[in-house]
Amino acid sequence: MAAYILRRLLLIIPTLFGIMVINFALVQFVPGGPVEQILAQIEGQGDAFAGISDGGGEAAGASAGNDAYAGARGLPPDYIAELEAQFGFDKPPVERFFAMIWNYMRLDFGSSYFASKSVLELVLEKMPVSISLGLWSTLIAYAVSIPLGIRKAVHDGSAFDTWSSGVIIVAYAIPGFLFAILLLVLFAGGSYWQIFPQRGLVSENWDMLSWPARIADYFWHIALPVTASTISAFATLTLLTKNSFLDEIKKQYVITARAKGLTEGRVLYGHIFRNAMLIVIAGFPAVFIGVFFTGSLIIETIFSLDGLGRLGFEAAVKRDYPVVFGTLFIFGLIGLIAGILSDLMYVLVDPRIDFEKREG
DSSP, rough: HHHHHHHHHHHHHHHHHHHHHHHHHHTTTOSOOHHHHHHHHHTTTTGGGSSTTHHHHHHHHHHHTTTTTTTTTOOHHHHHHHHHHHHTTTTTTTHHHHHHHHHHTTTTOOOOOTTSBHHHHHHHHHHHHHHHHHHHHHHHHHHHHHHHHHHHHHHHTTTHHHHHHHHHHHHHOHHHHHHHHHHHHBBBBBSSOOOOOOOSOOOOOOSSSOHHHHHHHHHHHHHHHHHHHHHHHHHHHHHHHHHHHHHHHSHHHHHHHTTTTOOHHIIIIOOOHHHHHHHHHTHHHHHHHIIIIIIIHHHHHHHOOOOOOHHHHHHHHHHHHHHHHHHHHHHHHHHHHHHHHHHHHHHHOTTTHHHHHHOO
């Protein structure tokens, strides 16, 4: 197993390199970089920058035709060259890419173009919000889905299985953002009850509260966002658990165990559970990463939570490339490590699995 883990860890290097190469190459074809955005802002302010060139309107007009930027009308080439040097665009793309990779190898992710903070500082600053959403949503989804899925499998075709399946299908069909808006309208003072706060992870006076009050305030604020994040994962995991248990219940070893006189509970949790849970455990990293990185964007926006989802989205819109590539590298690394942890969980649940022999 140690050799398998070592190979997987070594594979992280070319995988991450490939991810960065593809995304860096794609960005080269995306219009509207940081230089263009700043030039557009300057152009939009009109006369405030009319005197930026000592050469006057004639000199500026003469340089406009030779400039590569649409928003550079009336700006001297020296100023544009200074902007390009400031953002590092005075160097060829290949040189910039390998300089970036070399910095990442030293855990230097650079600084944001617009936030005056390092990328690592921004990620650590936004991390608590996304961890809160991802961790609690995943734990609640598993805590509810596994027992419910097992009961549905045991009572397959019963009235309980029928009506609970209807609830699950409705929950799966409702988009997370729509359910989040519904929760706001119903329970956050939209039109009915003002039970939960509309925004933020904690109250403004959180530092002045006692520790028990801080914990209560924290859960009070995340109740609605976590509920909205959990709904789709809960539905998927419940059906996955049920189908996995149904497949195992029909196998020969279950019939043999029952023929030996074992109790239904012993058969279910002593034999079926370990095999049926393999596919559910394998899906844990995907569920967590999905809620943590992708599913959190809309929820964070609706509930005014300043997390990693909004950070990545705003960085992409602003063309804040250090933040875009830095978060991409960090998230990609976390996702690859989560895949290795998933394999380790496989072995913990069923020690009979040997990845080294399966690869051989």
